């Protein structure tokens with residue numbers, strides 16, 4: 042197995058329960074994956090903490106306390122360590138062991154695995170849990186390498202970097218940028234927020250969880266997980282059955298005001314169903330949110346720059362924020378609109394700008410790249426994965442991923458993808474999504490073991506059908522019309538602008554049913570030998 046994050050740890054525990062001969066390798070020096078890497082100030086999730094945990098062990102659920110509704114990175118990392126220690130997983134993990142290549146041998150029916158330190162392993166089956174947001178991307182700005190201060194990507198924030206009293210530029214205003222900007226604004230000397238595309242944000246509604254509240258949550262875990270399993274994205278929020286057009290404008294506004302007081306992802310996952318599917322209702326909701334931004338940001342010119350004009354609310358990942366817009370009322374914070382004044386050069390001192398509006402240079406001590414990821418397929422492209430007849434996975438996916446149920450690829454026998462393109466796990470509240478795949482994989486592993494199966498390969502027609510289905514389902518949502526990592530857009534990469542079906546947006550219940558159908562019918566999408 043590859044990857045000791047939320048997904049890989051869970052699968053490791055389940056396979057060890059089966060007494061499987063399994064080794065987990067990870068490129069990092071310790072476990073946690075995303076939660077090990079992302080240590081930037083303000084990093085936390087936007088799923089309610091009590092839904093962002095493994096559900097299968099009632100003992101663990103009774104033992105663990107969450108301190109906040111949306112826990113911060115150190116607490117989540119501590120949770121994963123607690124899980125690993127409880128099930129004694131560490132002896133089965135090799136750290137500092139990144140996989141550089143995977144080469145299939147049809148003669149021996151094994152994968153030859155090479156690691157960053159040159160060591161080689163052989164495995165009959167390889168299970169990948171390498172993450173979907175684990176290959177960071179940087180802008181390509183002339184002179185970047187000459188910068189004399191500290192330059193960091195949010196994904197690689199060093200533990201000893203303290204920005205207190207420093208002059209800092211943050212490039213990027215996605216979910217990571219919004220969090221880091223809000224967290225550091227009050228303690229830096231000067232903060233420059235460099236925004237290219239404006240991104241929608243809505244209040245997260247974070248707060249402490251009291252011991253009484255925790256006791257209540259504990260008593261309701263069965264109900265909570267059942268509810269999450271019935272929502273499309275595995276969150277506690279689910280789209281309202283009511284359409285926005287079924288109620289009066291006054292009722293809509295009252296409802297939205299209620300959600301805006303801090304419902305986390307409820308604003309886009311628990312809203313009237315048509316607001317995420319129909320342009321008209323979505324435009325009305327977007328204008329409601331824009332009005333809130335205008336209320337919160339004192340300078341109307343700054344507010345206007347912060348309001349997205351190229352996409353509607355919720356049609357790409359909304360940033361859950363806690364005071365983000367108020368940051369722009371501080372004297373030490375300046376919003377730089379890169380659409381009007383793009384960065385032309387990075388010098389040893391800082392950033393230089395072009396554009397008609399002109400802009401004086403900015404000298405800084407720290408540049409933070411909150412510029413996102415080569416999402417979903419990037420982590421796979423970094424490994425030289427060579428299947429049958431010398432076929433490379435990155436070549437097969439050069440125009441976008443093609444998968445069978447998001448778990449396998451024809452031409453790559455015995456390689457299972459637990460969290461990757463076109464899987465239900467990739468777009469869900471992650472622990473909820475991955476548990477579906479891990480449960481299915483564990484059951485399949487039992488069958489493979491019991492029946493002495495040595496080779497499993499997806500059928501080409503099943504793969505084509507699933508990929509077509511993913512494109513079709515996704516195309517019904519407004520999300521498919523907006524350029525974001527969900528459909529493969531990243532201007533920092535040299536690739537065509539054609540949309541790619543990176544995630545499956547059909548929802549957890551449908552995905553789970555499709556996987557269950559597969560196992561109930563004896564795995565007809567796969568050739569078993």
Ligand code: N01
Nearest residue numbers: 085086087180213214215216217218237238358411412413
């Ligand atoms: O990355 P992003 P992210 N010059 O791709 C800008 C998860 N996550 O790390 O929109 C200038 O969303 C880019 O601008 P534009 C979550 O799934 C979850 O923030 O391309 N700017 C954009 O503003 C999320 O969706 C949580 O014009 C450049 C930003 O950088 C995913 O991670 C918290 C640029 C990138 O935004 C990724 O989020 C954090 C350039 N050359 C992350 N290149 C929670 O659970 C890029 N940008 C709360």
